[in-house]
Amino acid sequence: MSSAFRVTQRSLGARALSGLQTQLGQLGRIQEQLSSGRLIAKPSDSPTGTVVAMQSRGEIRANEQYGRNASDGLGWLGMADTTLMSSLTSIRRVRDLALQGASTGSSSQTSREALAQEVDSLRDGLLQLANTQYLGRPIFGGTTTGAVAYDTTSGTYAGDTNHVARTVGDNTSVEVAFTGPEVFGPAGSDLFAVVGQIADHLRNDPASLQGDLTALDASMQNVLGRLSEVGARYSRVDAMKTAADDRVLDLKTRLSEVENVDLPKTIMDLQMQQVAYQAALGATSKVITPSLVDFLR
Amino acid sequence: MSTFSGLSIALSSLYAQRRGLDVTGQNVANANTDGYSRQRVLLESVGGPQTPAMWSTWSGAGSGVRAADVERIRDMFLEQRAQAEHGEQSRLDTQQTTFSRLEQLFDEPGDLGLAQAFGDFWNSWHDLANAPGDMAARKQVLQRASAVTDTLNGAYTQVATEWSGARDQLSALAHEVNATAASVAQLNGTIAAAVQSGVPANELMDKRDQLVMRLSDLVGATSRSGDSGTVDVYLGGTSLVRGNIYDTLNVTGPSDFQSLGSGSVSLEWATGAFKAETPSGQAGGLLTTLNDTLPRYVSRLDEVTNALVTQVNTAHAAGYDLNGAAGQPLFDPAGTTAQNVRVVLFDASLVAASGTPSLDGSGNPVGNLDGSNADLLGKIATQTGSPDKVYRAMIVDLGVESQGVTRRAEVQASVVGQADADRESQSGVNLDEEMVNMLAFQRAYEAAARLMSTVDSTLETLINMAR
Numbered sequence: 040m041s042s043a044f045r046v047t048q049r050s051l052g053a054r055a056l057s058g059l060q061t062q063l064g065q066l067g068r069i070q071e072q073l074s075s076g077r078l079i080a081k082p083s084d085s086p087t088g089t090v091v092a093m094q095s096r097g098e099i100r101a102n103e104q105y106g107r108n109a110s111d112g113l114g115w116l117g118m119a120d121t122t123l124m125s126s127l128t129s130i131r132r133v134r135d136l137a138l139q140g141a142s143t144g145s146s147s148q149t150s151r152e153a154l155a156q157e158v159d160s161l162r163d164g165l166l167q168l169a170n171t172q173y174l175g176r177p178i179f180g181g182t183t184t185g186a187v188a189y190d191t192t193s194g195t196y197a198g199d200t201n202h203v204a205r206t207v208g209d210n211t212s213v214e215v216a217f218t219g220p221e222v223f224g225p226a227g228s229d230l231f232a233v234v235g236q237i238a239d240h241l242r243n244d245p246a247s248l249q250g251d252l253t254a255l256d257a258s259m260q261n262v263l264g265r266l267s268e269v270g271a272r273y274s275r276v277d278a279m280k281t282a283a284d285d286r287v288l289d290l291k292t293r294l295s296e297v298e299n300v301d302l303p304k305t306i307m308d309l310q311m312q313q314v315a316y317q318a319a320l321g322a323t324s325k326v327i328t329p330s331l332v333d334f335l336r
Numbered sequence: 337m338s339t340f341s342g343l344s345i346a347l348s349s350l351y352a353q354r355r356g357l358d359v360t361g362q363n364v365a366n367a368n369t370d371g372y373s374r375q376r377v378l379l380e381s382v383g384g385p386q387t388p389a390m391w392s393t394w395s396g397a398g399s400g401v402r403a404a405d406v407e408r409i410r411d412m413f414l415e416q417r418a419q420a421e422h423g424e425q426s427r428l429d430t431q432q433t434t435f436s437r438l439e440q441l442f443d444e445p446g447d448l449g450l451a452q453a454f455g456d457f458w459n460s461w462h463d464l465a466n467a468p469g470d471m472a473a474r475k476q477v478l479q480r481a482s483a484v485t486d487t488l489n490g491a492y493t494q495v496a497t498e499w500s501g502a503r504d505q506l507s508a509l510a511h512e513v514n515a516t517a518a519s520v521a522q523l524n525g526t527i528a529a530a531v532q533s534g535v536p537a538n539e540l541m542d543k544r545d546q547l548v549m550r551l552s553d554l555v556g557a558t559s560r561s562g563d564s565g566t567v568d569v570y571l572g573g574t575s576l577v578r579g580n581i582y583d584t585l586n587v588t589g590p591s592d593f594q595s596l597g598s599g600s601v602s603l604e605w606a607t608g609a610f611k612a613e614t615p616s617g618q619a620g621g622l623l624t625t626l627n628d629t630l631p632r633y634v635s636r637l638d639e640v641t642n643a644l645v646t647q648v649n650t651a652h653a654a655g656y657d658l659n660g661a662a663g664q665p666l667f668d669p670a671g672t673t674a675q676n677v678r679v680v681l682f683d684a685s686l687v688a689a690s691g692t693p694s695l696d697g698s699g700n701p702v703g704n705l706d707g708s709n710a711d712l713l714g715k716i717a718t719q720t721g722s723p724d725k726v727y728r729a730m731i732v733d734l735g736v737e738s739q740g741v742t743r744r745a746e747v748q749a750s751v752v753g754q755a756d757a758d759r760e761s762q763s764g765v766n767l768d769e770e771m772v773n774m775l776a777f778q779r780a781y782e783a784a785a786r787l788m789s790t791v792d793s794t795l796e797t798l799i800n801m802a803r
Contacts, residue, residue: 047764049368050757057753081439083734083742089735092445100455101717104462111466174467182690183708184469201692201706206462209718211709216589298445331771 048330055323062316069309072300079298088297095294102283103292105207112205115173115215116273122171122178123222123266129161129168130259133234136161137255140241141248148242155241162234166191169231179219188219194231196220207279213272222265223258230258236334248330339798342791348400349784355403356777363765363776371546373410373763375538380404381549408538411762412561415545419757422549423556423616425752428745430621434502434629441494444731450640451731453487454717454724456480458573461714464689465707469658474684477710481648481679482668488641492634492674496593499630501592503601506622510585510603512618513554517582520547520569525580528564536567551576555585555603556616557774571722574605574611593630593674600627636730637674643670644723646714655688655709660701663688663709 072078082089139156170177170187180188180198188198196219203216223230233254240247359377366372382399443449460480464473523544532535548569551557555571562568562579569577576583589601603612604617614620645667652663664686671677681687691708695701717724 043763045764045766047760047766049764050760051762055759057708067392079445081436081738082442082444082731083435083439083738084735086732086739090474090728090732093731094685096445096447096451097717097724100459104459104714108462108466116425139419176705181466182692182694182704184703184705199704201694203706204711205466206706206711206715309772331768335771335775 051182055319059319059323062312062319066309066312066316069305069312072303073305073309075190076300077298078300084233085297088292091297091331092294095290099290099294101209101288102278105283106280106287108205109207109276109283112207112213112215112276113273114282115178115203115205116269116276118171118173119178120266120273122168123262123269126165126168126262127259127266129165130230130255130262132250133158133161133237134255134259137237137241137248137252140237140245141252151241151245155238158234158238158241162194162231162238163191165234166194169223179222181216181218189231194229194235196226196229205276208283211279213276213279215272215276217265217269221288222262224261228254230255230262239266267321269290339795340796341397343788345398346784346788346791348382348402349787350781351783352377352401353777353781355406357774357781359406360444360770360774360777362769364767366486367765367767367770369541371549372765373408373538373542373545374765376407376409377403378405378407390735395570405638406536406538408541409763410541410545411759414755414759416558416560416761418752418759419549419552420556420616421748421752421755423552423620425745425748426553426618427616427624428741429750430618431629431741432738432745434498434621434625435734435741436732437498438495438629438633439738441491441498442731442734445560450484450487450491450727451724453480453750454727456646457726458482458714458717461710464687464785465710465714468689468705468707469709471684474658474687474689478679478681478684478688481681484644485667485677485679488637488644488674488677491637493506495630495634495637499596500595502622502625502630503587506601506603506619506626507587509554509585509619509622513551513576514584516547516551516554517569517577517584520544520551520567520577521580521582523547524562524566524577525650528579530565531565541565552581552617555612555614572615574612585612593634596627596631600750602627631729633734634674636733638672640723640730641674641677641727643674643721645669645677647719647722648713651709651716652688654691654712656690656693656701656703656706657688658685658690658703660690660694660703661686709792 060121071080079085079088079092136154136158140151168188169179169189170191171179172186174188177183177186177188177198182201182203183198185197198219200218200220202214202218204212206212206215220226220229224233233251237251237255238249240251318330356377356379359375363374379401380403382402384396384398444451446452447769453519454531457477457480460473460477464470464477467473523540527537527540527544530540544567548557548559548567551569555576557569557576559567559569566579567577568575568579574583576585584606585603586606587601588604589599591595601623603614603623604610605612614623647671649667652666655663657663664680664681666681666687668676668678687710689710690704690706691712692704692706693701694704716722
């Protein structure tokens with residue numbers, strides 16, 4: 040009476056128990072996934088998935104920041120756009136007045152004085168526009184800590200030549216403001232000097248107004264050129280913002296593919312595991328009971 | 337040949353079958369006892385006189401049966417294999433626990449770990465680049481920097497606590513090993529005395545083997561059969577228990593994590609004070625945890641910290657603060673370990689956001705609202721060798737290593753299950769078999785009784801004949 044492998048009641052029991060425990064462990068794992076909603080709870084669940092998850096999270100954070108940076112840049116550029124538009128209207132009015140003064144050379148000193156006074160007030164208005172602030176900073180003042188880009192009385196530039204830039208993408212940085220001299224011309228011959236000269240010449244030397252008009256046209260062209268540049272940058276930053284927002288969406292989808300459970304599949308798995316566990320329980324209860332003891336009397 | 341020898345043969349059978357029934361009873365009673373090995377009565381036929389002598393007559397029928405011994409059925413080789421596998425499993429389980437603790441400690445991937453703290457820190461630089469003059473943005477940078485250092489310090493403290501826990505566990509383990517070894521030695525002595533005087537000591541041996549198995553679990557001990565039913569227990573090649581003599585183990589080496597650099601923790605023999613070999617068992621796992629795993633991950637964390645401190649400080653020094661002065665160290669340059677890292681800049685206006693120096697009319701430096709240096713600091717995250725990347729590599733390595741250990745532990749668990757099943761199939765009690773044996777002894781007993789009554793009636797016939 041010898042068999043290759045003796046089986047005892049205890050070993051049967053131990054084996055059944057270890058089987059049940061494996062089943063229950065799997066059931067627990069699926070239940071944990073379902074209740075946390077996460078497929079990767081710790082790095083060892085999937086080291087490669089962990090890399091993807093960590094990278095995606097980092098990139099999501101970076102791109103959300105790029106979106107915020109771009110919004111801020113759009114604020115600067117939008118402010119520059121409206122300011123330059125208003126400046127152009129004022130410059131055109133100055134041009135009209137200078138033209139009027141030049142063409143009516145025979146007109147009286149009083150009428151030209153009236154023209155000069157309007158030009159003076161337009162110059163003040165232009166200076167005010169040049170000192171437009173965004174979030175407490177003059178937008179044409181470079182990186183100055185002061186409140187104005189141009190001195191409101193003398194009209195001299197008070198800012199510096201540094202540029203304000205915003206990072207709106209990986210290695211993509213866009214300048215979101217121009218310095219005063221870039222927009223209004225170099226110190227000494229800038230827009231405010233030209234307009235001041237026009238007022239002066241209207242009062243004292245109408246004959247020189249023709250030359251001033253040329254200088255004013257040059258300034259206006261410069262402002263126009265900056266305006267179109269501002270528009271171009273605005274649309275570029277806007278496009279980058281959209282790209283960053285889209286990227287965040289893509290990355291979140293990717294992250295959830297890696298990290299989150301597939302709900303229908305997991306619920307299905309849970310059902311199957313439950314059935315398997317119940318089957319194992321049923322089989323165990325049937326297998327263990329009978330022994331020779333039951334049949335002896 | 338004696339007239340009554342038939343009676344004595346029947347009597348010897350009655351005794352022997354009764355002994356068989358007793359052993360069967362013992363087996364059935366211990367069907368579920370841990371560590372019990374089934375026993376079997378060895379019956380032996382008793383023959384006639386072995387040497388011919390004058391006046392000695394013998395019918396040649398033999399003179400009955402006797403229960404020579406009660407044998408304990410246990411295979412020493414299966415036992416040794418199970419000891420080795422149990423030791424290995426304990427080692428892997430201990431290591432697995434360490435790794436799962438480490439994984440819990442770093443809490444990745446998630447929204448609460450160090451990766452998140454780094455991300456928040458870099459983003460605060462971007463926010464500062466957007467508003468270099470804003471004191472709130474400046475303070476936010478400093479607070480996020482503190483959050484990073486707090487996370488690093490916290491991780492270090494937790495690892496150090498984990499280390500102390502493992503160290504305490506090792507001390508407790510050494511005590512248990514010493515007590516268990518003493519018990520084994522004592523049992524060995526008792527067993528030897530019993531065996532030498534011919535008394536069965538099966539139950540004592542079961543108890544002793546259980547203790548030896550416990551030693552395998554604890555320190556990966558292996559055993560060899562010794563004289564007179566004793567067992568010698570070995571660690572590596574050195575004997576822990578030999579007969580009734582045993583040696584003890586002491587834990588040596590640093591007692592806290594900070595002083596680990598001065599040497600490693602090990603188990604030492606009390607006699608001779610040389611290192612005990614414990615490649616497996618819980619002790620093996622704990623020693624790996626203490627001397628390798630935990631220090632290794634702390635040094636990985638130090639690499640992350642070093643990258644953070646040097647890269648941020650270098651970039652910060654290249655910038656200019658709100659007063660136009662060059663950036664001072666943001667992190668303590670001396671604290672490049674996870675334990676010591678700390679923020680040393682507390683004045684928010686000293687955060688060097690600007691990338692260009694400015695001078696006032698008289699040539700003195702003044703601050704400006706340039707944010708280009710803050711922008712550069714925010715971009716450290718994407719540089720090669722950035723702290724984020726070093727940390728990510730560390731987490732991935734942790735994941736891979738942990739997964740490896742978990743898998744090996746799972747495989748080992750099934751190996752141990754197989755080894756235990758083999759032992760059980762050798763030594764376990766099968767109730768069916770015991771029932772069959774019981775029937776056999778019962779029938780034999782009945783037959784012997786029958787024989788006795790037959791001999792009795794035969795003798796009666798003989799005695800009545802003379803009436």
